[in-house]
Amino acid sequence: xxxxxxxxxxxxxxxxxxxxxxxxxxxxxxxxxxxxxxxxxxxxxxxxxxxxxxxxxxxxxxxxxxxxxxxxxxxxxxxxxxxxxxxxxxxxxxxxxxxxxxx
Numbered sequence: 001x002x003x004x005x006x007x008x009x010x011x012x013x014x015x016x017x018x019x020x021x022x023x024x025x026x027x028x029x030x031x032x033x034x035x036x037x038x039x040x041x042x043x044x045x046x047x048x049x050x051x052x053x054x055x056x057x058x059x060x061x062x063x064x065x066x067x068x069x070x071x072x073x074x075x076x077x078x079x080x081x082x083x084x085x086x087x088x089x090x091x092x093x094x095x096x097x098x099x100x101x102x103x
Contacts, residue, residue, distance in 0.1 A: 028046055
């Protein structure tokens with residue numbers, strides 16, 4: 001028996017129509033903005049986008065968080081050519097102390 005059980009319901013993101021709130025409003029908001037700026041036929045894409053996101057969230061409700069982390073780490077990788085194409089992260093900061101604003 002576990003001393004401190006983790007209740008899975010406490011770790012789930014809040015959902016709207018089976019999709020976490022933030023990805024839902026980003027997908028629906030993008031469709032609404034496209035329909036307002038270009039053509040109202042873009043409104044037909046909103047149910048398709050929500051359906052695809054719902055299928056993704058059905059498999060794993062944290063998939064959008066994982067995709068955001070993947071994108072965040074992909075954009076922060078700077079030293080790939082120095083390490084033969086591998087992503088390398090380190091907790092050390094090798095900035096020049098003379099150029100550092102904090103003193």
